[in-house]
Amino acid sequence: MIDLYTWTTPNGYKVSIALEELGLPYTVHAVDIGKGVQKQPDFLRINPNGRIPAIVDRDAGDFAVFESGAILLYLAEKTGKLMPKDVKGRSLVTQWLMFQMAGVGPMQGQANVFFRYFPEKLQPAIDRYQNETRRLYTVLDTRLKESEYLAGDYSIADIATFPWVRVHDWAGVSVDGLPHLQRWLKAIAERPAVQRGLDVPFSLKDDKRTAEERAKSVQTILQR
Incomplete structure (x- = not known):
């Protein structure tokens, strides 16, 4: 089982799409970056850089991987898919x-x-x-x-x-x-897997925040 820590950003979507394409079981943990959750000690133990996405592979001794490109490489190597063998x-x-x-x-x-x-x-x-x-x-x-x-x-x-x-x-x-x-x-x-991946951690259609609230959230991130 993979624990996925993510939010509604392009880098976050990379990993949720890959997990869907690979058919790997995973549990989603929404990390609200507008509220600074990614800077909390619990998350920094997973990703010392305080950014999403990150994963913890529970089947590999709770092995944590951060940086979206590194996560994609890890998942491809773990499954032998989405990456040529030569x-x-x-x-x-x-x-x-x-x-x-x-x-x-x-x-x-x-x-x-x-x-x-x-x-x-x-x-x-x-x-x-x-x-x-x-x-x-x-x-x-x-x-x-x-x-x-x-x-x-x-x-x-x-x-x-x-x-x-x-x-x-x-x-x-x-x-x-x-x-x-x-x-x-x-x-x-x-691609169906891509469509599913873009609904993680939730569908943007279900985002109840106003445009002003979303903009304020981004401003908060930029100030950190």
Whole structure:
């Protein structure tokens, strides 16, 4: 059994989608990052960096894993799925996983902050991160022109990247003119396991907070 500590963010969705795709049994623990739960001592014993997601593998002696990319690699290796067994294939998946971890996530994350939440409208910062995110999208589109998925077959590289690109509008970044990326987004969004994973820890349709309350929650996170 896997204990999943997560919240409604792209990084959180990576792991819930992977668990659904792999068919692994798991228990969800909602970590309300707006209330600072991730900074409490109990959670810091699982992830000393105080971020979601994190997992504890109860079948492996309560082994804790943090960092979303590391969790995806762990789950793929644990099950022998969503990752090729040959060296080159594994390297290809890892390369595109690292592309998301080091590129798409950080750049789009900063675009989100400056475009949506920063108290001042710093246009040079907004332009810098939106433009870089769009550039990274063109890299994805070029790759997806020649391959159905990022590393050939559907893998943890796609699972890592999809939750970010699906919310491109929130960062003010368009996918217009990127037909291969759009095709890929649609194909992954239609997967039943992906749809289930996006309802963890709860469906956003059930989020009773107002837009003002959600924005205040994010402001609280940025101040920490």
